[in-house]
Amino acid sequence: MRIERIRPQHVLKDFDCGVKELNEWLIKHAIENERRDLSRTFVLLGDSDEVVGFYSLTVGGVNVEKLPKKLAKGLPKFDIGMVLLGRLAISSKVQGQGLGRDLMVDAILHASVAGDNAAARFISVDPIDESARGFYAAFGFQDIGGDELGRMYLRIIDAVAALEEVSDEN
Numbered sequence: 802m803r804i805e806r807i808r809p810q811h812v813l814k815d816f817d818c819g820v821k822e823l824n825e826w827l828i829k830h831a832i833e834n835e836r837r838d839l840s841r842t843f844v845l846l847g848d849s850d851e852v853v854g855f856y857s858l859t860v861g862g863v864n865v866e867k868l869p870k871k872l873a874k875g876l877p878k879f880d881i882g883m884v885l886l887g888r889l890a891i892s893s894k895v896q897g898q899g900l901g902r903d904l905m906v907d908a909i910l911h912a913s914v915a916g917d918n919a920a921a922r923f924i925s926v927d928p929i930d931e932s933a934r935g936f937y938a939a940f941g942f943q944d945i946g947g948d949e950l951g952r953m954y955l956r957i958i959d960a961v962a963a964l965e966e967v968s969d970e971n
């Protein structure tokens with residue numbers, strides 16, 4: 802398997818991760834958004850150019866009041882840089898084989914490079930449902946807390962340290 806930045810040659814039309822909204826976004830919008838610099842999408846490919854997974858990134862800012870309390874401590878009141886992992890999905894036919902994890906590692910590394918160059922402190926995610934929330938929580942992403950269930954956050958520096966720990970163990 803290999804991960805590449807999305808190109809028109811990649812075959813998207815049959816992609817199905819079980820979540821219609823994510824399939825449709827990839828098939829209808831990912832290439833156009835790439836061209837217009839609205840998002841960056843990276844795709845996972847097998848032997849052919851058929852896409853079996855993808856994630857997309859954009860950059861943004863977050864006000865301290867929107868952050869989980871633990872992550873907001875001591876921060877100034879202007880927007881803090883973040884990289885948003887807007888979507889991540891693996892084709893239903895290859896789920897449960899560690900490929901979602903591979904994409905997450907790649908997303909964290911890309912977020913880290915962007916963050917290093919433009920001072921982004923967080924990587925954030927918009928889980929599409931409860932199951933996705935569980936997937937992200939397993940990587941250390943934190944809920945805002947309270948009643949508002951939405952975006953989850955992780956410090957990029959902590960995400961990278963966790964990856965380094967895993968690679969040191971292997």
Ligand SMILES: CC(C)(COP(=O)(O)OP(=O)(O)OC[C@H]1O[C@@H](n2cnc3c(N)ncnc32)[C@H](O)[C@@H]1OP(=O)(O)O)[C@@H](O)C(=O)NCCC(=O)NCCS
Pocket residue numbers: 818819820823887888889890891892895896897898899900901902903927928929930932933934935936937939
């Ligand atoms: C969520 C998704 C990306 C996971 O991809 P995957 O390739 O099946 O996951 P992996 O096999 O790489 O699993 C990685 C780890 O996450 C865990 N995991 C996978 N799905 C999970 C879930 N829904 N909740 C909690 N943990 C989950 C796995 O158990 C595994 O942990 P382990 O290494 O400790 O065993 C995939 O199921 C998917 O595309 N689902 C539909 C779209 C979606 O929900 N996207 C995310 C929100 S935008």
